[in-house]
Amino acid sequence: MKKFLCVVSGVILFGAFTAPAWDYEGHRMVNQIALASLPADFPAFIRAPAAQERVAFLAGEADRWRNTPDLPLKHCNGPDHYIDLDELEHYQLAPAALSHFRYEFVGQLAVARAAHPQNFPPIDEAKNEDKTRTLVGLLPWALTEYYGKLKSGFSYLKTFEAGGTPEEIANAQQNIIYIMGVMGHFAGDSTQPLHTTVHHHGWVGENPKRYATNSSIHAWVDGGYLNRAGIRFPEMSSRVRPAKVLSATSPNASSPDIFPTVMNFISNQHKLVEPLYQLNQDRSLSDHGEAGSKGRAFITQQLLVGGQFLGDLWYSAWQSAPADTYLKSQLARRKLAETAPAQAKP
Numbered sequence: 001m002k003k004f005l006c007v008v009s010g011v012i013l014f015g016a017f018t019a020p021a022w023d024y025e026g027h028r029m030v031n032q033i034a035l036a037s038l039p040a041d042f043p044a045f046i047r048a049p050a051a052q053e054r055v056a057f058l059a060g061e062a063d064r065w066r067n068t069p070d071l072p073l074k075h076c077n078g079p080d081h082y083i084d085l086d087e088l089e090h091y092q093l094a095p096a097a098l099s100h101f102r103y104e105f106v107g108q109l110a111v112a113r114a115a116h117p118q119n120f121p122p123i124d125e126a127k128n129e130d131k132t133r134t135l136v137g138l139l140p141w142a143l144t145e146y147y148g149k150l151k152s153g154f155s156y157l158k159t160f161e162a163g164g165t166p167e168e169i170a171n172a173q174q175n176i177i178y179i180m181g182v183m184g185h186f187a188g189d190s191t192q193p194l195h196t197t198v199h200h201h202g203w204v205g206e207n208p209k210r211y212a213t214n215s216s217i218h219a220w221v222d223g224g225y226l227n228r229a230g231i232r233f234p235e236m237s238s239r240v241r242p243a244k245v246l247s248a249t250s251p252n253a254s255s256p257d258i259f260p261t262v263m264n265f266i267s268n269q270h271k272l273v274e275p276l277y278q279l280n281q282d283r284s285l286s287d288h289g290e291a292g293s294k295g296r297a298f299i300t301q302q303l304l305v306g307g308q309f310l311g312d313l314w315y316s317a318w319q320s321a322p323a324d325t326y327l328k329s330q331l332a333r334r335k336l337a338e339t340a341p342a343q344a345k346p
């Protein structure tokens with residue numbers, strides 16, 4: 001323990017619920033991996049250097065929002081970055097039983113708290129200014145909802161391409177670039193195992209294996225180790241596989257819903273919480289991070305897995321987006337109105 005504390009000394013400490021998962025450099029790499037995974041048939045506008053840089057830059061956007069002191073924004077944005085899956089047992093909720101709808105899920109939590117008050121220690125309201133302490137995190141819902149927004153973007157882009165103006169097409173493309181970039185942040189959060197657990201700032205509660213309890217482990221995994229070890233995108237680029245369509249995203253599905261896929265993915269990342277603490281205990285996350293070390297392999301693998309899942313989500317959203325039928329009818333009506341007066345002239 002003493003040695004570990006030496007390793008992490010000098011790393012910025014984050015309070016509970018305020019840590020940003022990977023630092024900007026890590027999130028940027030996740031978005032870059034996803035961009036590198038896109039097959040040649042993905043819309044070409046994303047390959048422009050300015051678009052690539054913008055998607056990479058936006059990987060840090062959701063964390064930039066956290067630097068603004070407005071409590072309503074903190075309330076809305078903070079829980080989107082994590083889900084403490086092991087907290088669900090206090091609510092007697094299994095991951096498979098969670099509502100796919102954000103607000104209904106929050107209702108499930110409230111009902112469970114009321115039914116089992118003995119499971120929940122009193123909340124220190126002095127530490128609950130943003131009113132997020134009765135939530136367990138909303139990361140799966142955030143990622144699911146951004147997927148839906150991206151799909152919408154591709155739907156109206158496809159429709160504008162068939163009957164819109166060059167300006168409308170360009171605006172649709174810009175919106176898609178923005179959503180892809182912002183959404184990438186949450187895919188990155190989902191592969192930082194400490195964003196899926198109550199042990200996010202050191203092991204809490206029973207601790208028979210004597211895992212680290214210091215809160216600084218979070219910042220060390222987020223970026224301290226990554227920066228000290230000099231992990232960069234090029235060392236991962238040769239390992240990127242082409243993005244694939246996720247099986248749950250068929251355009252023919254009567255009620256499309258990516259939530260189970262997202263939840264399953266995050267549940268798999270949660271299984272890595274204890275292996276991560278074990279690596280830390282074995283001193284495999286030392287500040288050297290030599291090539292080939294277990295710690296370096298773990299961190300690069302998590303960045304890769306996040307980037308690949310993000311690429312799959314982007315590719316699936318594009319493939320499965322149907323034409324926007326409402327917009328299509330509006331564009332047809334507009335075209336008719338533009339041509340009708342001309343036809344009426346003698």
Ligand SMILES: [Zn+2]
Pocket residue numbers: 019020021062063081185189
């Ligand atoms: Zn985050």
